[in-house]
Every structure is written in structure tokens, then in C-alpha cells.
Amino acid sequence: MWNGPELRRSHAIKRRTPRVLVVLAHFDETRNPRGRPNFIPQGVGHAFLAGAFDRDRVDVRLYSEFHSGPLLDEAILGWPDMLVLTGVTSAFDRMKQLTAYTRTLNPRCVVVAGGPAVRNLPAFSAACFDYPCHGDVEELVAIAKEVFGEHAGAESLEPRFDLLNWGGPVNYVESSRYCNFRCSFCALTGEGRSYRAYDLDAIERQIRSQTSRKIVLFVDNNFYGNNRSLFHQKLDLLSALKREGVIPGWIALVTSDFFADLANLDRARRAGCLGLFSGIESLNADQIKVYNKKQNLIQPQVEMISACLEAGIVFQYGLIFDPATQTLDAMEAELSAILNCPAIPLPAFLSLTIPLLGTPHFRTCVEEQRFLPHAKLRDMDGFTLMTKTVDDLGDVMPFVRNLERLGGRNQSVVRHSLGFYKTYRRALSTRQMAASLGNAARLCWPQIIHDRHRLMPYRDETLTRVTTTQPLGPLYRPNLPVADRYRDHFLPTMVTDGTGTLHPHMITNMASSQPSVKIAEAATAR
Numbered sequence: 036m037w038n039g040p041e042l043r044r045s046h047a048i049k050r051r052t053p054r055v056l057v058v059l060a061h062f063d064e065t066r067n068p069r070g071r072p073n074f075i076p077q078g079v080g081h082a083f084l085a086g087a088f089d090r091d092r093v094d095v096r097l098y099s100e101f102h103s104g105p106l107l108d109e110a111i112l113g114w115p116d117m118l119v120l121t122g123v124t125s126a127f128d129r130m131k132q133l134t135a136y137t138r139t140l141n142p143r144c145v146v147v148a149g150g151p152a153v154r155n156l157p158a159f160s161a162a163c164f165d166y167p168c169h170g171d172v173e174e175l176v177a178i179a180k181e182v183f184g185e186h187a188g189a190e191s192l193e194p195r196f197d198l199l200n201w202g203g204p205v206n207y208v209e210s211s212r213y214c215n216f217r218c219s220f221c222a223l224t225g226e227g228r229s230y231r232a233y234d235l236d237a238i239e240r241q242i243r244s245q246t247s248r249k250i251v252l253f254v255d256n257n258f259y260g261n262n263r264s265l266f267h268q269k270l271d272l273l274s275a276l277k278r279e280g281v282i283p284g285w286i287a288l289v290t291s292d293f294f295a296d297l298a299n300l301d302r303a304r305r306a307g308c309l310g311l312f313s314g315i316e317s318l319n320a321d322q323i324k325v326y327n328k329k330q331n332l333i334q335p336q337v338e339m340i341s342a343c344l345e346a347g348i349v350f351q352y353g354l355i356f357d358p359a360t361q362t363l364d365a366m367e368a369e370l371s372a373i374l375n376c377p378a379i380p381l382p383a384f385l386s387l388t389i390p391l392l393g394t395p396h397f398r399t400c401v402e403e404q405r406f407l408p409h410a411k412l413r414d415m416d417g418f419t420l421m422t423k424t425v426d427d428l429g430d431v432m433p434f435v436r437n438l439e440r441l442g443g444r445n446q447s448v449v450r451h452s453l454g455f456y457k458t459y460r461r462a463l464s465t466r467q468m469a470a471s472l473g474n475a476a477r478l479c480w481p482q483i484i485h486d487r488h489r490l491m492p493y494r495d496e497t498l499t500r501v502t503t504t505q506p507l508g509p510l511y512r513p514n515l516p517v518a519d520r521y522r523d524h525f526l527p528t529m530v531t532d533g534t535g536t537l538h539p540h541m542i543t544n545m546a547s548s549q550p551s552v553k554i555a556e557a558a559t560a561r
């Protein structure tokens with residue numbers, strides 16, 4: 036599929052080694068201009084995409100805006116013959132901006148983009164990028180061949196971890212894609228792709244190809260998956276690699292059904308598992324039902340977490356809050372319950388429930404007219420309110436602003452940490468305990484992860500955290516020269532209009548990505 040107007044450009048490129056720049060585009064929700072090199076996990080999509088090109092015949096470079104901050108270097112932006120873009124939903128506008136810079140500096144540059152927003156907004160994407168991709172990373176191999184010639188595509192796609200320039204205590208590996216559950220708020224549910232596991236050889240190759248020996252972090256949505264035999268084989272592989280000294284241990288994200296079989300904890304521990312992350316989302320069973328997260332109702336959550344820690348495995352989790360359906364009292368009560376329960380650790384991350392494009396939650400927000408006016412795609416970051424609230428907005432906002440820091444209840448955090456330490460000091464190693472308590476410290480002092488140089492956290496005081504009034508921030512004003520034809524790449528992608536109704540262009544776009552008559556009906560009925 037070729038959408039670009041300048042078909043002749045590929046001939047010139049073929050004369051020398053093609054240059055490809057793969058960028059993980061990102062908008063930081065705090066408008067932090069410095070990136071977050073210390074944050075775990077980092078995105079690795081760009082390293083996987085780089086693997087689509089022949090190692091010897093294509094010069095590939097990587098840049099992660101999440102890790103290193105906004106890419107504003109003309110020398111880098113003007114360098115490639117092909118710009119490949121990836122990123123989460125909220126990064127769509129950033130992809131458009133990077134396209135504008137690169138095309139201004141080098142009008143012959145071919146732009147390829149993929150990821151959830153590109154798939155959900157096919158019409159916008161077709162207008163902005165030469166190759167808007169709807170598939171997985173492998174789709175890029177065919178594009179590499181089409182643009183640069185057969186020789187440019189990799190014979191088999193192996194991620195280029197060797198091109199990553201970061202330090203940090205973990206190596207990233209992917210053993211599966213997508214998920215076998217269908218939670219109502221999840222971007223993966225919106226896209227309906229089936230769970231897919233890599234074969235054991237591919238997992239082993241990823242692990243062995245890492246350039247240094249570190250703990251392996253599986254970035255899978257669901258490391259446990261729906262194939263027990265394969266899961267056991269993965270554990271056998273990891274045990275063997277640990278015995279051989281290839282990895283010191285590993286960490287993974289599992290769904291709650293993993294904990295239903297207590298023997299899994301013992302198996303995983305023996306195979307070198309040091310920590311597990313699971314999406315708890317809420318301790319309130321009714322809210323879990325709203326999220327259609329049935330797997331979290333299999334067993335009592337506190338007992339499940341406790342069993343994991345007693346087995347000598349660090350447990351980390353995330354919580355999400357939906358002020359459009361939860362009262363302020365209910366949300367505050369949930370935080371208090373956790374702070375008063377030393378049997379479970381404090382959450383590793385807290386955010387708002389995001390109405391991500393195409394999800395059942397998105398459709399409900401449209402149908403029930405929950406969206407705020409002038410809602411913007413870039414604000415789908417989990418920290419900016421996109422919807423109306425049950426309680427008065429003015430009352431809810433202090434909760435939203437302090438959510439990432441557990442309401443700013445530092446004294447309770449310290450008290451909880453002492454209780455947690457006493458409960459699990461025998462079950463966890465010093466390193467594991469430090470990781471658990473380090474997380475509590477991060478909740479009190481988020482600057483630990485936000486900034487590697489200074490002790491002051493980066494905070495843009497103009498942020499309202501409400502999409503209607505949230506300032507766009509400096510990246511929407513071009514920092515480099517931009518050709519007139521790309522000026523509109525700096526306009527925000529609007530989700531709703533001034534009345535909170537789904538924007539007509541959203542309806543057109545999303546109807547072509549996944550026919551959803553209901554969205555159109557709800558939006559036009561008003």
C-alpha cells in the first residue's frame with residue numbers, strides 16, 4: 036500500500052545504504068522534556084521494528100522519546116530515508132509532528148507508522164503517513180523490501196536489542212502478544228486480536244541476544260497465557276538458562292488466573308521468578324465486574340497477593356479509578372483500605388480508567404454521553420480526566436492530581452511500609468524487599484523516576500488535568516522549521532466537540548477501522 040505522492044523517491048535511495056530511523060513517539064503527561072531513562076518498563080517496540088531490516092544492508096538507528104525526551108535534533112530528523120513510528124494511543128499527534136519535521140528536512144523520506152492509534156484512525160493515518168500499518172511488526176519486512184529492494188528486508192525478524200542505548204537493571208523480552216481476556220477498558224479488547232505465543236526457540240534467542248547479563252523482564256500482557264503445557268515449557272527453559280548463568284532471574288506480568296493454581300508460584304520461583312506484576316485494577320468486586328475482569332474474581336485478591344509474597348516472589352500491581360462511575364468517597368476508601376493493609380504492597384502505579392479508542396469502555400462513554408467537551412486524543416494518558424464525574428468536578432480534581440502519589444499520604448505510606456517489612460522480611464530477599472519498599476518511596480517522592488539529574492520533580496504548573504482545559508504544551512508549537520503543507524500536523528486530534536459529542540471525524544475514522552454503528556448512532560442522536 037503506497038499513499039505518498041512522490042513515487043520517484045525510492046530510486047534515489049537505492050543507490051546507497053538505506054538509512055532508517057525508528058522512533059518510539061511519546062508525549063509525557065507531565066510535559067517533562069527530559070525523558071524517563073530510569074522508568075521500568077521501557078517500551079521496546081522500536082527495537083522489534085528495527086529487526087525488520089537486513090542488518091548488513093540497512094543502516095538503522097533507534098530513538099525512544101519516552102527514554103530520552105522529545106526528538107528535536109535536526110541532524111537526526113533529517114538523516115533517514117525512512118522514518119518508522121510507533122507509540123501508544125496518546126502519541127498519535129506526536130507521530131504527526133515528527134512526520135512534519137522529517138518531511139520538511141527531507142521531502143523524500145518515506146514515513147511508516149503503526150500501533151493502536153494508527154489502527155483505530157485509518158483515515159487520518161492514510162492522510163499523514165505513506166504506510167499506515169495495521170498489522171504486527173512483521174508487516175514492516177514487506178515494506179522494507181518494497182521501498183528499498185528485496186535485499187533490505189530481514190530474512191527472519193529478530194529484535195535489535197543491540198541498538199538500544201540504555202542502561203538500567205533489566206533486559207526486555209517478549210514471549211507472547213495480546214491477551215486471552217477481554218477487559219472492557221483494555222486497548223487489546225478494542226482490537227480483538229487473539230493471544231499469540233512465541234515458540235521456545237524464539238524466546239531463547241531473544242534472551243541470548245541481549246548484550247549484557249541482567250534480570251529479564253517479560254513485557255507480555257499475559258505471560259501465563261492459555262496454554263499450560265507451553266507455560267511449563269517456558270519455565271523449564273528459564274530454569275535451564277538460570278542454571279547456565281545466562282540470566283540471574285526474571286520478572287513477568289501475569290493475569291490473576293495464574294494464582295488460582297498455587298503450585299504455579301512454587302514452579303515459577305524454582306524457575307528463577309523474582310517478581311510478578313498483575314493488573315488488580317480495583318479491590319472492589321463491583322468495580323471489577325464493571326471492568327469485565329472476571330479473572331480477578333476467582334479468588335480473594337488479598338489472599339492471592341499474600342500467597343505470592345509468602346512464596347518469595349515480589350508482587351506488584353496497578354490500580355485504576357473511574358470518577359465517571361465511582362464516587363470520591365469510594366475511591367478514597369479504596370486507597371485507605373490499602374494503606375491500612377500491610378499484607379499487600381502499595382500499588383506500583385495508579386491511574387484513571389482511560390476510554391481508549393474502540394474499547395467497550397469507549398463505546399459506553401459515547402453512549403452515556405460521559406465524555407467531556409473538547410476531549411483530545413493526546414490526553415488519553417491515564418492522568419488527565421476525559422469524562423464527567425459522579426461528584427462535583429472541583430471536589431474530584433485534588434484526588435486526580437494526587438493519584439499518582441497515593442493521595443500524597445506520605446505518613447501512611449511510611450507506616451504501611453514498616454508493617455509490610457515486618458510481615459514479609461523472612462519471605463523476601465533483601466533485594467526483593469528493597470524493590471518493594473523502593474516502590475513505596477517512589478509514591479512519596481516521584482522525582483526518583485522522573486528525573487535522573489535533579490531532586491526536584493518536573494511539573495508543569497499550567498496543567499489542569501482536565502482534557503477540556505488542559506494546555507497542549509510546548510510540543511504543539513513547532514520547534515523547528517515546518518513546511519506550510521505540514522502545519523496542520525500540529526493541530527490536536529479532537530475526540531469530542533464543544534458539547535462533548537463524539538467528533539464527526541472520529542466517527543468516520545472509527546467506522547472504517549471497525550464498524551460500530553452504535554457509536555455513530557449515539558453521536559448523531561443528540
Ligand code: B12
Binds near residue numbers: 064125148149418
Ligand atoms: C512498556 C509499556 C509502556 C511504556 C512505553 C510505551 C510505548 N510507547 O511503547 C510506558 C511506561 C510509557 C507506557 C505507558 C502507558 N501505557 Co503502556 N505498555 C507498555 C507495555 C508493557 C510494553 C510495550 C511494548 O514495548 N511492547 C512490545 C512491542 C513489540 O509491541 P507493541 O508496542 O505492543 O506493538 C505491537 C503492535 O501495536 C504493532 N506495532 C506497534 N507499532 C508499530 C509500528 C509499525 C510500523 C508496525 C508495522 C507495527 C507496529 O506491532 C507490535 C506487535 O508485533 C505494553 C504491554 C505490551 N505487552 O505490549 C503496555 C501497553 C502498550 N500500555 C498501555 C497503557 C494503557 C498505558 C498507559 C495509558 C497506562 C496508564 N497510564 O494508564 C500509559 C500511557 C502514558 C502516556 N503518556 O500516554 C496499553 C495500551 C495503551 C494504548 N493503546 O494506548 C498496553 C497494551 C497495556 C495493556 N494491556 O493495557 N507503557
Ligand code: SF4
Binds near residue numbers: 217
Ligand atoms: S487481562 Fe490485561 S491485557 Fe488482558 S484484556 Fe485485561 S487488561 Fe487487557
